[in-house]
Amino acid sequence: MNSRVEVLARVRGAAVGSISGAVSIAAHGIAGAGVPPSEAAVVLLLAVCAAVGAAVAALRVRDRDAVVLLAALTAGQLVGxxxxxxxxxxxxxxxxxxxxxxxxxxxxxxxxxxxHGAERACLRALAAVTRTVLVILTPPPVDAGTWSPIPVYRAKLSLWLLISAAAGTRGPPTLA
Structure with a gap:
């Protein structure tokens, strides 16, 4: 399992667990004419929703499997x-x-x-952090100069002078 799938599974598990608890409290608050549930009920609900979230995070599913997501949300709301x-x-x-x-x-x-929006936001945030870390940790380029062992310019006049000097009338000075 790669890190992207693990992160998405954790995000999905945390979101399903917390949304299941929030929807259950809100729905029962509305159904009970605004009377909040007791502390014992809320503590039990938090434990149950945490278990649902952990179970969803442990599933090995593809990152965009909508059927599993809908089933997990349905189970979470039913349990809540x-x-x-x-x-x-x-x-x-x-x-x-x-x-x-x-x-x-x-x-x-x-x-x-x-x-789904939380998963996409998580992926984009991780991509931005990864790009930023790579830019920060990349060493600066080393300036090696532009020296080359092969000459770039070769004078043709100097070769002509060397060749013509061997066939010339060079000798000792004359006394004339």
């Missing part, structure tokens, strides 16, 4: 609903009415969009 329904002191039972099912389905779709 059941936990607060069993422990909480709300007026409704564990049964699901049509408006409640519609609200949960809408929350699942919206939550899937939020999780």
């Amino acid at each position: 609903h059941t936990t607060l329904g069993l422990v909480g002191d709300h007026a409704h039972s564990l049964g699901l009415s049509a408006p409640m099912i519609a609200a949960h389905l809408a929350a699942i779709v919206v939550s899937a969009g939020v999780v």
Whole structure:
């Protein structure tokens, strides 16, 4: 498993767990006429949602598998609903009415969009950090100069002078 898949799995697990808990508290607060759940119910809900998030983070799935994401969000909301329904002191039972099912389905779709956005944001942030670290840690280029063992310019006049000097009338000076 590469690091990108591991990071996406952790982001997905944290998002699914926290969104499941937040939606459960908000939905049961609305259904209970604004009465907040008890502290024991909230603590149990946090433990259950953390377990759901850890289970989702442990799954080996591709980074864009929508079916698994929707199933995880559905399971998280079902577990959260059941936990607060069993422990909480709300007026409704564990049964699901049509408006409640519609609200949960809408929350699942919206939550899937939020999780997908969080995954994309995480990937972009990691890419930016990686590029920044690579720029910072890249050593500066060494200036080796422009010396070359092969001459760039060869004078043709000097060769002509050397060749013509051998055939000339060079000798001792004359006394004339």
